[in-house]
Amino acid sequence: MSKSSVVIGKSGTGKTFVAAHLAMALGYLGQRTLLVGCDQKQDARRALSAEARPSLMEAVERAGFDYDQVHLDEVTAAVNAYVDVMELGPSQLIVGHYGSVLDEAFHLFTVRRLLEQYDQIVLDVSEERFDSAFAPLFRWVESAVAVSDDSAESLFVLNRLLRASLIGYYEFKFPLRIVGVVHNRTRQEHAFRRYIERTQCFPLMTIPEEEGLGHLRHFHKTLF
Structure with a gap:
């Protein structure tokens, strides 16, 4: 049975960038890894320069x-x-939120035993997919890596997502564990450092804003 991780944070903070690096790093360690893009823009596939494929929900x-x-x-x-990559959306099931798509996708993963074919599943989700204690994601994902940049808005969204994660863990006994926070596209660290001090979240790494970091095809040249 595979282990599952999710990369969360405000849209535009580089979640897909971090998720792609994480998936490739796991692959370089010999772990059969599936990166699942949970966004209508299909950014995950492009981040890994993979060939175009229909989305899972289109096929369903x-x-x-x-x-x-x-x-x-x-x-x-x-x-x-x-390393393989799959995109869930776009889908006609998306009406206001992504919960029904996640429900459908994870049910299919179970029925078709997809989770048994990989060692690691990495999900790249955007903020609106992860803000409810009853979201299907909480029932399936074991660990979360949060991503934020320097802006107060990103830290505010991050705080809401982490709070929802803790509610799911303590109130509903979901297995999700917060691994830590990646500080991405760093220009100044003052606001982020204050946030870390007050929340006691574990800072995983600080990533400068460098274009070259987006190239993932060089062997063992990943962030993790």
């Missing part, structure tokens, strides 16, 4: 929600021998 809808008729190899793009 085309099959009339008959999971046995969904060909997972057609929606999964190989990045290298250890």
